[in-house]
Amino acid sequence: xxxxKNVTHFYNTEQNEKIASLSGINLKIHKGDFVAxxxxxxSGKSTLVKHINGLLLPSKGEVLVENLNTRDMEEVWxxxxxxxxxxxxxxxxxxxxxxxxxxxxxxxxxxxKAKEMGxxxxxxxxxxxxxxxxxxxxxxxxxxQKQRVVIAGALAMNTSYLILDEPTSMLDPKxxxxxxxxxxxxxxxxxxxIVYITQFMxxxxxxxxxxxxxxxxxxxxxxxxxVFDKAEQLLGLSLEVPQITRLARELVKSGxxxxxxxxxxxxxxxxxxxxx
Amino acid sequence: MMFFRNITIGxxxxxxxxxxxxxxxxxxxxxxxxxxxxxxxxxxxxxxxIGFYLFINISLAKVHPKFVLxxxxxxxxxxxxxxxxxxxxTPGDIIYRIWIxxxxxxxxxxxxFISVRLxxxxxxxxxxxxxxxxxxxxxxxxKLLSFxxxxxxxxxxxxxxxxxxxxxxxxxxEETEKIIKAQIARGADFESGNLVKRIQNFLPxxxxxxxxxxxxxxxxxxxxEARCYRGGEGRTHYxxxxxNSIDHVFIIITLFILIVSYLWVV
Amino acid sequence: MFIHLKDVSYTYNLNMPFETVALKGINLKxxxxxxxxxxxxxxxxxxxxxxLLNGLIEPTKxxxxxxxxxxxxxxxxxxxxxxxxxxxFQYPENQFFEENIFKxxxxxxxxxxxxxxxxxxxVKKSLQMVDMDxxxxxxxxxxxxxxxxxxxxxxxxxxxIDPEVIILDEPTASLDPQSCSKLLxxxxxxxxxxxxxxxxxxxxxxxxxxxxxxxxxxxxGEIIMDDTPRNIFQKSIDRLEDIGLxxxxxxxxxxxxxxxxxxxSSGILTVEEAKEEILKLVNENKx
Numbered sequence: 001x002x003x004x005k006n007v008t009h010f011y012n013t014e015q016n017e018k019i020a021s022l023s024g025i026n027l028k029i030h031k032g033d034f035v036a037x038x039x040x041x042x043s044g045k046s047t048l049v050k051h052i053n054g055l056l057l058p059s060k061g062e063v064l065v066e067n068l069n070t071r072d073m074e075e076v077w078x079x080x081x082x083x084x085x086x087x088x089x090x091x092x093x094x095x096x097x098x099x100x101x102x103x104x105x106x107x108x109x110x111x112x113k114a115k116e117m118g119x120x121x122x123x124x125x126x127x128x129x130x131x132x133x134x135x136x137x138x139x140x141x142x143x144x145q146k147q148r149v150v151i152a153g154a155l156a157m158n159t160s161y162l163i164l165d166e167p168t169s170m171l172d173p174k175x176x177x178x179x180x181x182x183x184x185x186x187x188x189x190x191x192x193x194i195v196y197i198t199q200f201m202x203x204x205x206x207x208x209x210x211x212x213x214x215x216x217x218x219x220x221x222x223x224x225x226x227v228f229d230k231a232e233q234l235l236g237l238s239l240e241v242p243q244i245t246r247l248a249r250e251l252v253k254s255g256x257x258x259x260x261x262x263x264x265x266x267x268x269x270x271x272x273x274x275x276x
Numbered sequence: 277m278m279f280f281r282n283i284t285i286g287x288x289x290x291x292x293x294x295x296x297x298x299x300x301x302x303x304x305x306x307x308x309x310x311x312x313x314x315x316x317x318x319x320x321x322x323x324x325x326i327g328f329y330l331f332i333n334i335s336l337a338k339v340h341p342k343f344v345l346x347x348x349x350x351x352x353x354x355x356x357x358x359x360x361x362x363x364x365x366t367p368g369d370i371i372y373r374i375w376i377x378x379x380x381x382x383x384x385x386x387x388x389f390i391s392v393r394l395x396x397x398x399x400x401x402x403x404x405x406x407x408x409x410x411x412x413x414x415x416x417x418x419k420l421l422s423f424x425x426x427x428x429x430x431x432x433x434x435x436x437x438x439x440x441x442x443x444x445x446x447x448x449x450e451e452t453e454k455i456i457k458a459q460i461a462r463g464a465d466f467e468s469g470n471l472v473k474r475i476q477n478f479l480p481x482x483x484x485x486x487x488x489x490x491x492x493x494x495x496x497x498x499x500x501e502a503r504c505y506r507g508g509e510g511r512t513h514y515x516x517x518x519x520n521s522i523d524h525v526f527i528i529i530t531l532f533i534l535i536v537s538y539l540w541v542v
Numbered sequence: 543m544f545i546h547l548k549d550v551s552y553t554y555n556l557n558m559p560f561e562t563v564a565l566k567g568i569n570l571k572x573x574x575x576x577x578x579x580x581x582x583x584x585x586x587x588x589x590x591x592x593x594l595l596n597g598l599i600e601p602t603k604x605x606x607x608x609x610x611x612x613x614x615x616x617x618x619x620x621x622x623x624x625x626x627x628x629x630x631f632q633y634p635e636n637q638f639f640e641e642n643i644f645k646x647x648x649x650x651x652x653x654x655x656x657x658x659x660x661x662x663x664x665v666k667k668s669l670q671m672v673d674m675d676x677x678x679x680x681x682x683x684x685x686x687x688x689x690x691x692x693x694x695x696x697x698x699x700x701x702x703i704d705p706e707v708i709i710l711d712e713p714t715a716s717l718d719p720q721s722c723s724k725l726l727x728x729x730x731x732x733x734x735x736x737x738x739x740x741x742x743x744x745x746x747x748x749x750x751x752x753x754x755x756x757x758x759x760x761x762x763g764e765i766i767m768d769d770t771p772r773n774i775f776q777k778s779i780d781r782l783e784d785i786g787l788x789x790x791x792x793x794x795x796x797x798x799x800x801x802x803x804x805x806x807s808s809g810i811l812t813v814e815e816a817k818e819e820i821l822k823l824v825n826e827n828k829x
Binding site for chain 1: 410411439440442443446447450491492495496498499500501502503504505506510511512513514515516
Binding site for chain 3: 040041042088142143166169170171172173174175176177199201202238239240242243244246247250251254256264265266268269272273275276
């Protein structure tokens with residue numbers, strides 16, 4: 001379990017002002033959870049997830065991963081073994097000059113024996129479907145493929161939590177869809193806990209639970225159905241609802257008796273078939 | 277206006293050959309030995325033997341000579357320049373005179389010697405980089421340097437820097453090209469003006485390039501830390517290097533040939 | 543006609559071992575006053591096409607005419623062409639280099655030979671076009687801005703050279719929903735209020751359906767569709783699905799309804815259209 005206990009994080013501006021990028025965050029993410037985090041730019045999403053594996057430490061409060069405290073200098077390495085991270089820019093995360101060497105990078109760091117490393121790399125490559133590209137150089141891959149390499153690198157470490165910080169924002173629709181499919185599969189088949197930051201509301205709608213952040217606070221924490229039911233509040237937070245939900249709301253306003261929080265096309269089709 | 281598309285870093289060409297299979301450490305040491313020898317050798321017979329030895333090595337690598345010679349092309353100017361400098365500036369028996377310049381017998385001799393040395397130097401390093409992947413090269417260097425750890429040579433750090441450089445050079449080149457194009461689209465001119473003006477003109481390329489590179493470095497450092505990187509201590513290696521009998525045979529033959537070439541004075 | 547690409551092909555590393563075809567046999571005519579959306583996957587040749595349009599690269603085959611002049615016949619004219627056709631690259635904030643926004647925006651017009659005393663006017667006007675206040679922004683560092691503001695300053699730096707055509711390569715990439723809609727309203731203004739011709743690449747089909755008057759779909763270096771958004775989303779939806787381009791959710795819903803035999807008209811582009819169409823059908827059903 002990931003647990004935030006009253007976490008506040010200050011950073012210093014150039015004018016030496018102390019600004020809280022997170023204030024009083026309390027949250028629990030259980031093993032096997034499939035959660036999304038949304039929020040406007042600067043709402044503290046990235047700062048929040050960087051606390052999970054001790055890349056940032058709370059100014060106040062505690063962050064616990066499997067009851068290990070991120071403040072504990074010794075334990076932080078054990079936490080990082082369990083918490084894999086994927087960041088936004090696919091270009092700036094790959095370290096080695098071939099795909100397989102990059103996937104092995106983390107394993108080398110934690111001192112895994114060569115033979116076992118080979119097995120784990122093969123396994124991870126298979127899961128993300130990149131077996132054919134194992135010898136490729138990173139700069140020749142597409143953005144989506146690069147992100148898959150990063151995910152494979154985390155999987156090879158036998159990570160149980162995968163944190164993705166806007167992994168699809170620089171990808172094209174095909175790459176975006178592909179990453180989301182992989183992430184869903186990892187949750188279902190490998191029971192890996194997923195924490196996924198996104199700006200795409202249609203992506204967030206596909207998770208089991210959404211945390212909505214505003215100015216360093218969690219303002220909503222609920223299922224997508226309930227979150228996107230609060231369209232006015234989301235608009236006030238500079239967010240929006242998926243296009244299909246907007247349509248549902250418009251139809252409800254015009255007197256059609258359907259739920260106003262429809263989240264995907266299939267659901268919409270199902271309800272409309274009752275009327276036409 | 278494609279500036280950098282043609283450059284391949286570490287001009288490695290994959291072939292299934294004995295040379296490709298040699299341990300990178302063996303190849304690095306071989307090149308060091310060759311380079312040392314070519315600067316010690318003082319006879320044409322010696323040069324001939326080394327040349328023949330290089331020719332065999334390159335043939336065994338199954339790499340088309342075209343690729344080997346490609347590496348020499350950009351340095352042709354330097355070679356011919358050295359040649360001319362020696363032709364005209366070495367005192368001795370004058371055999372030809374152009375205006376106030378004298379060509380001497382010693383000059384020709386020395387010039388040719390130096391040129392052949394440069395030529396071999398490039399040939400042998402090309403042989404190494406054509407047949408050894410950047411990764412193998414980095415691993416080899418790290419292993420070789422690790423003997424020097426006792427005198428505090430940061431072998432792992434050097435290797436890691438090489439890896440990151442190799443990984444990011446293509447990315448940064450692409451980025452440079454994009455910045456150049458973007459500034460041209462804003463009317464920037466990189467072709468006219470005097471030297472000072474031209475240097476000024478490059479600021480709109482250099483500054484964004486640096487700023488972006490620092491951003492990348494930041495991102496990369498965080499990504500590395502998130503993947504449990506904490507220096508070379510306790511680190512294992514995905515790629516295992518092993519020296520086998522072929523490596524032994526190769527290095528013995530090499531040593532033999534190089535010693536012969538040095539000692540053989542006719 | 544303003545821009546005319548005649549049988550244009552572009553190959554990277556021509557006659558080299560790693561030669562790659564980026565564009566083949568492109569024929570394209572662009573008129574003044576158009577709003578063209580270009581869609582296609584990464585690597586389909588979009589970016590190469592944009593660079594050809596303002597003469598940054600020269601086609602390996604074919605000709606490019608701008609106002610009936612072959613732009614590569616007379617190299618000296620290229621700068622003039624870049625003045626007429628402004629190109630804003632993807633992530634344009636990566637090209638910032640000046641200490642303040644004034645200088646950043648003035649870079650273009652200065653290069654194009656605009657006199658010092660006119661620069662202020664030109665910067666003011668461009669900032670106004672992207673809906674930013676001259677006084678409060680001119681002295682700020684371009685690096686201190688939010689993501690959305692950076693994009694707008696970058697676009698202003700192109701507007702400052704006063705082009706007739708603005709080419710935008712994925713202007714909304716990586717922006718949050720609010721900055722995204724702000725930027726889009728700026729782009730709409732450029733088209734409607736300032737009468738610029740717009741050529742825009744975007745992966746966001748919802749945006750494309752709403753804004754563009756003409757959509758060009760590219761795949762593997764070729765133009766495979768070139769039509770109005772309505773026609774494209776009406777006739778070629780299967781094809782778009784095949785290529786894996788994401789459709790706007792409402793368009794897709796209507797398409798699905800039609801597929802299961804409901805009498806909806808396809809080619810629905812926006813929430814409003816979908817709403818009207820559905821309500822119309824619901825009312826018909828009641829009768």
